[in-house]
Amino acid sequence: MVAFSLHFQAQNQKVCDNLFESICKERDSQKSGYYDLPFAQEAMNEASCFVNDNKAFLHTLSHLVIIGIGGSSLGLKAIDSMLEHLPHRNTLKLLFLEHTDPINITKITQGIKRENTLFIVISKSGTTIETSSLLKFVLAEYNLLQDAQSKQHLLVITDKDSPLEHWAQKENLTYFVIPPNVGGRFSVLSMVGILPLSILGFDMRSLLRGAADITQRFFERKEEHILHKALTYAAHKKQVSMNVLFSYSSLFTHFNAWYVQLWGESLGKINAMGERVGLTPIGLIGSIDQHSFLQLIVQGVRDKSVTFLSLNPVHSAQPSIPNIEIPFLESTNFVNMQSFATLLNNQRIATMQTIENEGILTDCIEVMSLCEQSVGTLIAYFEILTSCMGQLFEINTYDQPGVEFGKARLKKLFKA
Template identity: 60%
Template sequence: MLTFNQYFDKNSELRHLAHPTKKALDNVFDIISSERKNKKSGYYELPFEEKALKDSQNYIQKNQALLNNIKNLVIIGIGGSSLGLKAIDGILYHLPSRKDIALIFLEHTDPIEIQKSLFGLEVKDSLFVIISKSGTTIETSSLMKYVIKRYNLLNSAQSKAHLIFITDEDSPLYFLAKEYKITVLTIAKNIGGRFSILSTVGIFPLTLLGYDTKEFLKGAAEFEKRFFERKEEHLLKKAIFLAKNRDRFPINILFSYSSAFRDFNSWYVQLWGESLGKLDIYGKKVGLTPIGLIGSIDQHSFLQLITQGLMDKTITFISLNRAKYTEPKIPDLKLKYLESTDFVNGTSFAKLLNLQQIATMETIQNEGIPTDHIEIDELCETSAGRLIIYFELLTSCVGGIFNINSYDQPGVEFGKIRLREMF
C-alpha cells in the first residue's frame, strides 16, 4: 500500500554513503530495539494496544443520545495535542464514513482567531475536548478557562456532559476532572504529545468523526512489526544517511503532492524539529531543519531555491497513485494566444499533478540533490497508520544515532519558565 524508493546514490559522490554496512544497520536497530524494550517512549506499544479503542467505544455507548446531536467537535490543545489529529483528518476527510461534524481547533491565543473559531457556536450541539498531558500548558489552560466561562460548562451535570478531558493519569487536569465530575480519559505518561496520535489523543476524536480507527492502528502495527522483523531496512538506511550527512544536508524537505497533506506536513515539522533539535550526550547542539511543501503550488515558490540555491537539502516526495482519479479533466479548449498550453488538453488533473511531481523530482535529482519517494496506493485509515509510524520510527532512529533524547523538549520548557517570570 506504501512504496518506498530511495535515490540517495544518484549523486556519485554520495553513493558510498547511501549503502551503509550491515554493522551500521545492526547498531541503529539495536538502539531502537533497546528503546522499545525499556519503554523509553510508550508510542512503540500504541499500535498493539486496545485501550484507546475501548475507551472510545465505551464513551460512545454511554453517551449516544448526546452524540446524536453533536455538530461541532471543539479540540482545545496545542502542538502534539492537535497537529496529529489535524493531519489524519486532512488525509482521510474525503472518505464517505466521515461524519458531518465540524472539527474546530482552539490552539491559538490570538483573540481574533478565538472569536472567529467560536462564532455562532452553541453548547447544545458541541462537544469540547480538552487535550493536555498536564493541563497546565498556558495556551490550553487559558483557552479552556475561556470556554468554560463563556458557555457556563460547570454549571450543571447537563452542561458538563459537553466537556471531556484527555490527559495523563494523576495530572492536575485529571484531578480537576474528578473534582468536578467531568469525563476524563487517560494516556500513559511516557507518551509525548508529538508521538501521541495513535493514543486516545487521536483515536477518540477520530472515532467520533466516523473513521475506522481499528484499521488505523492495524496499519501502524503491521508496519512496525515488519520493521522489527528487519523487513523495512530502507528506513534504517535513510536514518543513517540523514544523520551522518547532517552537516552537509541540514535541511530536510517533505514535498507532498496533494493538498490533503497540508496538515500532515505541519505534524512532520513539529515531530522532526522538536525531537531532533537537542544537545547530545557531549553537550553539542545537533538537529535537522524540517520544511513542509505542497506540490504543485510550492514548485512556483521554492523549487528555484532547491535547484540553484545552496546544496544543503534532502527532499522526500509523497504522492498518490492517481490511476483511479480520472475526473475532472482539462477541457480540450483551444484559446487564441494560449496555444503554448494546449499540450495538456484532455488530460486529467490527477495525471497533470503526477507528471508535475515526476518532472520536479527528476529535475532535482539531475542537480545531484538526494531524494526519496513514498508512493501511496490509496488514502485510507490503513495507509495513514503506516505513514504515521514510519515517520515516528524514522525520527527515533535518527535521534538514536545523534545520541539524544528524542522525547523531551527542554528548550520549550525554558520558554515557559521565561513567560511565567515575565508575568
C-alpha cells in the same frame, strides 16, 4: 497501500545492525511508549464504548472543538484532513482552539452553541498556558460547569495523576488517560487521536493496523529502508541540514505541519557530547511550491534533502482538463483531456527528476489509496524514522528542554 522508494545508496550492514539494536533497546526500555500504541487495544475499546454508550447525545452535535496545542492537536488535525473525503466520516464540523490569537479565537467560536457542541480538552498536564487559558475561556463563555447536563459537553484527555485529571475528577467530568511515557508529539495513536477520530466515524482498527504492520515489519527487519535513510541523513548532517517534505496534494498540508513538529522538536537538541544537533524540517505542497521554493532547492545552497509524498493518480480520476484551445495559449494544449491528478503526478515526477539530476538527496513515498490503514502507516513510518535519527544523534528524542526555557521566561514577564 504505501510504497517507499529510496534513490540513494544503501548503508553498511554492520552499521544498520547497530542502529537496529539501539532502537530495540530503546523500545524494550519503555523510554517512550509510542512503539506499543499500534498494538494496544485499551484506547480503541474505551473509545468504542464511549461512542456506543453516547450515541443519542453524539447525534445531537454539529461541532467538535479540540482545545489543545502541538502534539495534542497537530496529529489529529493531520489525520482528519487526509481522510475527511471518506464517505463514512460524520458531518461534525471539527474545530481547533489552539492559538492565543484573539482574532482567531473570535473567528473559531463564532456561531458555536453549547447545546450542539462537544469540547475536548487535550493536554498531558493541563498546565500548558495556551490550553489552560483557552479552557478558562470556554468554561466562562459557554457556562460548561453549570450542571450535569452542561458538563456532558466537556470531555478531558490527559495523563494519569495529572493536575488536569484531578480537576476533571473534582468536577465529575468524563475523562480518559494516556500512557505517561508517551510524549505529546508521539501521542496521536493514543486516546489523543483515537477518541476524537472515533467520534468522527473513522475506522480506528484499520488506522492502528496500518501502524502496527509497518512497525512489526520494521522489527522483523523487513523495512530496512528506514535504517538506510536515517544513516544517510546522519552521514550528511553537516552538509545537508534541512529536510524537505514535498507533498503533492493539499490534503497533506496539516500532515506537513505534524511532521515539522515531530522532526524539529524531537531532533533539535544538545547531545551527550555537548554538541548542538538537529535537522531542520520544511513542509512544502506541490505543485504550488514549485513556484516559490523549488528555485532555492535546485540552484540555492546544497543543504537540503527532499522527500516526495504523493497520491497515486488513479485515486482521483476526475476532474479532467477540457479539450479547449485558447488563442495565443496553444503551448498549454499538451495537457488537454488529461485528469488533474495525472497532471499533478507528472509535475511531481518532473520536479523529482530535476532535483535528482542536481545530485540532491531524494526519496519518494507514494500512497496508493488514502484511507485509515495507509495513514496509520505514514504516522508510524515518520515516528520510527525520527527515533532512528535520535539514536544516531545521541539525544533524548522525547523531551523538549528548549521549549521549557521559554515557558519559564513567560511566567517572569507576567510577574514583573
